[in-house]
Amino acid sequence: MKELENLKNKWQSGRKDLPTMPINSHELIKIAAQKKKSSILAHYGTITVLSITLVVLILFFIYVAPFQKSLSHIGIALMAGGLAIRIIVEAFSLAKAQKVLLEQTTIENTEHRIRFYNFRKQIHSTFTVIIFALYIIGFYLLTPEFSQNIEFNWMIIMDGSFVLIMIVLIYIIRKSTKDELQQLKDLAELNENLKGT
Amino acid sequence: MSLTNTFEELHHKYQPMVIQLCLGFVKGEMDMAKDLSQDIFINVWNALGRFESKSSYKTWIYRISINTCLLHIRNAKKTISVSLDKVNLAEENSNETDQNFATLYQAIGKLNEVDRLIIMLVLDELSYDEIAEIMGINPTNLRVKIHRIKKKLKELLQDERA
Numbered sequence: 001m002k003e004l005e006n007l008k009n010k011w012q013s014g015r016k017d018l019p020t021m022p023i024n025s026h027e028l029i030k031i032a033a034q035k036k037k038s039s040i041l042a043h044y045g046t047i048t049v050l051s052i053t054l055v056v057l058i059l060f061f062i063y064v065a066p067f068q069k070s071l072s073h074i075g076i077a078l079m080a081g082g083l084a085i086r087i088i089v090e091a092f093s094l095a096k097a098q099k100v101l102l103e104q105t106t107i108e109n110t111e112h113r114i115r116f117y118n119f120r121k122q123i124h125s126t127f128t129v130i131i132f133a134l135y136i137i138g139f140y141l142l143t144p145e146f147s148q149n150i151e152f153n154w155m156i157i158m159d160g161s162f163v164l165i166m167i168v169l170i171y172i173i174r175k176s177t178k179d180e181l182q183q184l185k186d187l188a189e190l191n192e193n194l195k196g197t
Numbered sequence: 198m199s200l201t202n203t204f205e206e207l208h209h210k211y212q213p214m215v216i217q218l219c220l221g222f223v224k225g226e227m228d229m230a231k232d233l234s235q236d237i238f239i240n241v242w243n244a245l246g247r248f249e250s251k252s253s254y255k256t257w258i259y260r261i262s263i264n265t266c267l268l269h270i271r272n273a274k275k276t277i278s279v280s281l282d283k284v285n286l287a288e289e290n291s292n293e294t295d296q297n298f299a300t301l302y303q304a305i306g307k308l309n310e311v312d313r314l315i316i317m318l319v320l321d322e323l324s325y326d327e328i329a330e331i332m333g334i335n336p337t338n339l340r341v342k343i344h345r346i347k348k349k350l351k352e353l354l355q356d357e358r359a
Contacts, residue, residue, distance in 0.1 A: 003354075004319075004347060007301070011320035014298050015213045018220070019227070021234055025208040029201065032239040102264040103244050103257055105333025106314075109264045186271055193311040194334060197341040 043097075047090050054083045067145050075141030082134035089127050093120065110191045117184040124177045136166065204242050211258050212238075214321065218259075221317045222266045224306030225299055237265045252330065259323075259331045263314050270310055304353040312346045319343060 023031070061067060061076050096119060100112045139162055147155050198206075215237050219230035240261050248257060305313055318328045325343070329336045 003351060007350075008320050008322060010298075010301065011217070011317075012322070014301075015217050018213050018216050019231075021212055021216065021231055021238075023235070025201075025205040025238075028208065028235065028238050029204065029242055031235070032242045035239060036243070101244065101247070102240050102261045102268075103247065104264070105260060105331065106263050106267065106311075107333035110267075183271060190267065190311065193309060194332065195338070197338050197345065 043094055047087060047094070050083060050087045050090065054080060054087065057083065065149075067142065069145050072142050072145045075138040078134045078138030078141065080138075082131045082138065085127065085134075086131050089123055089131075093123065107191070107194050110187055110194060114184065114187045114191060117180055117187065120180050121177075121184060124173070124180070128173060132166070132170070200245055204245055207241065207245075207254055207258065208238055211255065214255075215258065215262055218262055218314075218317055218321075219266065221302055221305045222270075222310075222313060225302035233266065233269055236269065237262045240265050256327060256331055259318070263331065266314065267310060300354065300357045304350060304357050307353050308346065308349060312342070312349070315339075315342060316346050316350055319347075 057076075057080055067073060067076065096116055100109065100116060102109065104112065143155070143159070146158070150158075212234070216230055216234045219233040219237070220227065223229040223233060237258075241258055244261060248254075252260075305316060308316060315328060315332070318331065323331075325336060325339055328334070328343075329339050332339075334342070
């Protein structure tokens, strides 16, 4: 008991000798504004890139390569639909992330994050697979009509690069999924620590 | 009072409290503690518009500080493990008073992240009710927890001194 009192005294007396932060409150507000800007760019970046891709894809199929066959139309719809679903899911995910507030109690904040990462886990295990499938099927449904208009060698290059892009994308998504699952595991452990004795 | 003025006041008043919490959390590494304190005050500024006076500013800032620390440790686990070595090096060149603090920070640093934060709130003389309000932990659980952490810290300090 006495030792704890000594520790408390030591702790509080140590506070007097602490150095101050190198920047004042006005500079902090400026840094906060800069960070907010880059965070908005990072958050909305994916959605913006996906939306631009969707618009370019639609414009390409309307003005550059207007396909005639129904099979191709289904292919375009699947590709564009897959992208549109992905954009909606990203926007939903962003809205959910913004609801996690740092001024919550530690347990509330941890549980909120766990719910968020469980939602992300669901996205990765179901939505991402569906979106990929839609995109791949859609692309290959375009192949028959494409092959009538371009040379065989170009078809091989196009198909080959599509497979390559898909492999790279799957690798990136798998890596980020692994990171998020680790976050979920750490948070579950933290929650257990908080609630246990 | 404008938000900027309130923030200025909070920053001035609670800066030592936040830096000390960060210092204990990152095992005494001053540069890291300053960076973490900066992140905390940025988060305080971002959340200030949402402050509803349901709790005191002190409790509210403690909540933000603890959640930021826990978020930080998950984002930078590797960097933090390096800090203990830096403390050892700093200890060799410091005077007796600083060494006492380094021993305390090192002992606290050996506790797990939740225990580390709770004991720092205890050392800051917050009541059990206040700690429960900050962390959202059931008060009965908290009492048992604090009893166990105190015992463990005592052992760790004895080891550090040996």
